[in-house]
Amino acid sequence: xxxxxxxxxxxxxxxxxxxxxxxxxxxxxxxxxxxxxxxxxxxxxxxxxxxxxxxxxxxxxxxxxxxxxxxxxxxxxxxxxxxxxxxxxxxxxxxxxxxxxxxxxxxxxxxxxxxxxxxxxxxxxxxxxxxxxxxxxxxxxxxxxxxxxxxxxxxxxxxxxxxxxxxxxxxxxxxxxxxxxxxxxxxxxxxxxxxxxxxxxxxxxxxxxxxxxxxxxxxxxxxxxxxxxxxxxxxxxxxxxxxxxxxxxxxxxxxxxxxxxxxxxxxxxxxxxxxxxxxxxxxxxxxxxxxx
Amino acid sequence: xxxxxxxxxxxxxxxxxxxxxxxxxxxxxxxxxxxxxxxxxxxxxxxxxxxxxxxxxxxxxxxxxxxxxxxxxxxxxxxxxxxxxxxxxxxxxxxxxxxxxxxxxxxxxxxxxxxxxxxxxxxxxxxxxxxxxxxxxxxxxxxxxxxxxxxxxxxxxxxxxxxxxxxxxxxxxxxxxxxxxxxxxxxxxxxxxxxxxxxxxxxxxxxxxxxxxxxxxxxxxxxxxxxxxxxxxxxxxxxxxxxxxxxxxxxxxxxxxxxxxxxxxxxxxxxxxxxxxxxxxxxxxxxxxxxxxxxxxxxxxx
Numbered sequence: 001x002x003x004x005x006x007x008x009x010x011x012x013x014x015x016x017x018x019x020x021x022x023x024x025x026x027x028x029x030x031x032x033x034x035x036x037x038x039x040x041x042x043x044x045x046x047x048x049x050x051x052x053x054x055x056x057x058x059x060x061x062x063x064x065x066x067x068x069x070x071x072x073x074x075x076x077x078x079x080x081x082x083x084x085x086x087x088x089x090x091x092x093x094x095x096x097x098x099x100x101x102x103x104x105x106x107x108x109x110x111x112x113x114x115x116x117x118x119x120x121x122x123x124x125x126x127x128x129x130x131x132x133x134x135x136x137x138x139x140x141x142x143x144x145x146x147x148x149x150x151x152x153x154x155x156x157x158x159x160x161x162x163x164x165x166x167x168x169x170x171x172x173x174x175x176x177x178x179x180x181x182x183x184x185x186x187x188x189x190x191x192x193x194x195x196x197x198x199x200x201x202x203x204x205x206x207x208x209x210x211x212x213x214x215x216x217x218x219x220x221x222x223x224x225x226x227x228x229x230x231x232x233x234x235x236x237x238x239x240x241x242x243x244x245x246x247x248x249x250x251x252x253x254x255x256x257x258x259x260x261x262x263x264x265x266x267x268x269x270x271x272x273x274x275x276x277x278x279x280x281x282x283x284x285x286x287x288x289x290x291x292x
Numbered sequence: 293x294x295x296x297x298x299x300x301x302x303x304x305x306x307x308x309x310x311x312x313x314x315x316x317x318x319x320x321x322x323x324x325x326x327x328x329x330x331x332x333x334x335x336x337x338x339x340x341x342x343x344x345x346x347x348x349x350x351x352x353x354x355x356x357x358x359x360x361x362x363x364x365x366x367x368x369x370x371x372x373x374x375x376x377x378x379x380x381x382x383x384x385x386x387x388x389x390x391x392x393x394x395x396x397x398x399x400x401x402x403x404x405x406x407x408x409x410x411x412x413x414x415x416x417x418x419x420x421x422x423x424x425x426x427x428x429x430x431x432x433x434x435x436x437x438x439x440x441x442x443x444x445x446x447x448x449x450x451x452x453x454x455x456x457x458x459x460x461x462x463x464x465x466x467x468x469x470x471x472x473x474x475x476x477x478x479x480x481x482x483x484x485x486x487x488x489x490x491x492x493x494x495x496x497x498x499x500x501x502x503x504x505x506x507x508x509x510x511x512x513x514x515x516x517x518x519x520x521x522x523x524x525x526x527x528x529x530x531x532x533x534x535x536x537x538x539x540x541x542x543x544x545x546x547x548x549x550x551x552x553x554x555x556x557x558x559x560x561x562x563x564x565x566x567x568x569x570x571x572x573x574x575x576x577x578x579x580x581x582x583x584x585x586x587x588x589x590x591x592x593x594x
Contacts (some may be wrong), residue, residue, distance in 0.1 A: 142502070145509035154511050156495070236473055236495030236506055246496060249477030252415050252436045 060140070067255040074247040074256035081243035082263060084157065086231040088239075092164045093222055099165065100172030105202065107173070108180050128170035133228060138162040141235040156235025164232065168225050175217045179210035212282050219275045225266050240264070305406075346562035353421050355561070358396040361388050362407035362420035362552075368500060370524045370583055371426060373531025377404045383520070383583035384424045387443055390575055391422075391551070394566035409499075410477045413437045418554040422563055426518060428479040429550040438560040440567045443576055444547025448483045449522040449538040449590055452514035453507065453530070461536050462594050464488055471495060473503045473512035479547060480516040483539060504529055520584045537593035 015023075052058060106114075106121040128136070140163035145154035153159065183206045191201035233242035240263065244256035323545040325427040343381045354360040363384070366375050373381035380389050380399070392402045405420050418457045428446065429439045450467065452458045458470045467488050473480040473495035484494045495512050497503040508530050517525065519538050541547060550566065553560045570576050 040451055142505045142509065145511060146505075154509050156506070156511055232504065233496070236497050236499065236502070236511065238493055242476070242496055246478055246481070249410055250432060250482070252432070 005151065026252055047135050063253075065254055065258050067253050070247065070251055070253040070255040071259055073251075074149075074244055074259055077238075077243040077247060078240045078256060078260050078263065081238050081240035082260075084232075084237060084239045086227070087231045088157070088164065088232060089222075089226045092161050092168065092229070093225060095165045096168045096225065097218075098174050099169040101168075101176050101207075103169060103173035104176035104180060107177050110198070111251045112280065125170045125173050128167050129174065131167065133167050133231060134234070136167050137231055137234055139163075140166070141232075157232060157237045160232030160235050160237070164225065164228060168221060168228075171221050171224075175214050175221060176210065178217075179214035181204060182213055212279070212286070215279045223271065226267065226271075229265060316350055346395065346565060349401070351395060351421075351559055351562060354419060358401050359392050359395065360401045360403045360405055360420045361392070362405045362412060362423035363388075363425045364409045365406040366499070366501060367425075368521060368524070370520050378402070381583075383444070383579060385424070386579045386583060387570070387576065388424045390570055390579065391563065391566045393482070394569060395562060398559070400407070409475070413552050415555065418557075421553070421557075421559055423508075423552040425552070426521075426549050427552050428547050430479065437555055438553040438557055439550035440553070440564045441571070442546075442550050443567050443571070444549040444580070445546045446518045446520075446549055447538045447541070447547065448480055448516055449519045450514050450516050450536045450593070451507070451522045451526055451530075451533050452536050453533050455532075456510075456513050458514050459534060459535060461593065462591070464539070467529065467593075470513040471511075473497060473506055473515040474517070475500045480518065486514055503504065507533065513538070519590060522590075529574065535590045540591040540592050540594060 100153055103121050103125065106117050107125070109118060137160055141156050141159045144152060144159055187209065188201050191205040192198070196204065230239050230241040233239045238246070240260045244260040247256040248254055320472055325540070342515065349357075351359075360409075361377070363372070363377050367377050367382075367384075369382060371382050371384040373379060373385070377385050377388070380386060383532055389399060389402065392399075407420055407423050407425070409425055409427075412425050413427055413433045413436060418437075422440070426446075427433070429442055433439070450458070450461075452461075452470075456470075458467055461467055464487065469492070470490055471492045471494070472488065472490055473486050474497070476496050476498060481494065481496060495503075495506060497506065500517065500521070503517075504510070504525055506512045507515050507525075514536060519535075522535045522538075526535055551563055553563060567576075
């Protein structure tokens with residue numbers, strides 16, 4: 001742009017009286033709605049607290065579920081048990097993600113030569129997705145050692161973890177497969193026309209998009225896995241839930257369950273926020289890559 | 293014609309919410325605390341005024357005209373036989389029918405109900421008249437339920453496979469380094485944690501059959517059960533296991549199995565009288581002779 005001489009220098013911008021009035025009005029509305037929301041929240045909280053505390057049976061509820069003494073008794077045991085849950089979750093989670101992706105890729109292989117692989121992968125997923133996890137764990141934890149095979153562990157935790165991996169790999173494989181199938185065929189066609197091999201197209205074009213799309217359901221499965229690690233206690237290992245149950249079964253006080261439950265919920269929430277952040281970051285990067 | 297004034301949603305919401313909370317509060321209001329004494333009334337201490345005389349066959353039972361008896365499923369030998377509590381075979385099945393007969397309920401008026409071991413003596417409303425499931429009487433449990441007097445004096449025992457490292461244990465100290473197992477919520481588990489205090493965390497199982505499976509598989513070195521169960525397991529279920537030894541009673545009082553009744557149940561007094569009568573007329577001893585192997589050679593672990 002060139003500046004023309006004959007034009008008088010523009011006056012600095014002054015908002016009109018109407019605009020100032022409008023903005024003042026808007027600010028006032030904002031302040032007012034904020035105040036109303038605050039008052040309404042405080043009133044609601046007060047009503048809920050009063051109702052809860054004055055409801056008949058509150059004292060018994062507090063005694064049964066929120067008992068400080070039993071919370072202190074149970075907490076160390078529950079935390080000791082939680083270490084087992086966390087180990088299982090991290091190890092099984094990693095195994096499941098990798099194995100699930102492999103199974104999903106096997107299921108989407110093209111070409112008649114791969115038919116047996118596709119069939120095996122499909123049969124595995126169908127079977128273990130339908131098999132109740134409890135049966136899987138019981139059969140593996142108690143059944144496998146009964147075979148007395150040389151070199152096979154009889155450690156209930158390792159076997160229980162293996163059973164978890166069997167079931168959850170099937171779930172996660174289906175999630176990945178759904179992701180792969182949502183990638184439009186034109187993407188693959190474009191990749192192949194650029195000279196990428198089938199494997200390269202899968203690796204560089206299809207999978208990145210597929211995985212990004214299925215992060216929320218994947219997280220669901222991981223949270224579910226985290227909670228189901230407790231089922232390994234069927235084999236006798238003491239996890240957080242079992243530790244809570246041991247205290248509760250001696251005292252008939254159910255505070256330990258509340259403690260264990262709260263810990264599991266507290267574990268899940270940061271994980272959700274973290275994956276939300278990762279997904280958002282991936283999406284941002286993807287949209288910036290559009291400019292060539 | 294439209295009504296002149298329609299209530300706005302906001303006007304309806306508050307009263308509706310208030311009504312809802314009121315309904316919830318009424319619907320979920322707790323039962324009154326029963327002011328039952330902590331100890332089951334025994335005949336000697338004089339029956340409380342609330343219990344009527346134990347008229348045979350017409351007690352205020354859970355379902356009228358029937359006696360509902362609870363036990364777990366699976367029901368283990370030698371306490372029951374073939375997992376059928378109703379066949380009268382096995383020590384506890386026989387005792388249950390003897391108590392029922394004493395109360396005036398013949399065999400065809402007895403109904404069995406599946407009650408998981410743990411929930412039998414947890415607080416809360418019961419849907420059985422009494423429960424018979426190798427439940428040891430102890431102070432914690434007495435706070436939650438009523439017990440009849442004991443119908444069997446029990447000792448805890450530890451069993452192990454013959455090749456295991458604790459098979460030759462002679463004292464409790466020899467068990468310290470072993471991986472022991474027991475069922476959750478049992479006095480057997482309490483024995484491990486309070487008396488043996490092993491260095492390895494004990495394996496805890498939801499049910500006894502899982503503990504036996506783990507013993508078979510070598511996943512635990514030994515399991516703790518009551519002595520008759522121990523003899524049954526070593527005799528029938530795991531032939532290559534042996535009873536390493538029994539534990540002496542820790543307190544002054546022997547551990548006893550008792551019938552479990554709801555806290556403050558109207559039947560506690562009558563059931564207690566029945567059990568006492570069966571003990572004094574020798575019925576319990578006869579049933580024991582018939583169904584439980586004599587504890588012959590189980591050394592006592594000091």
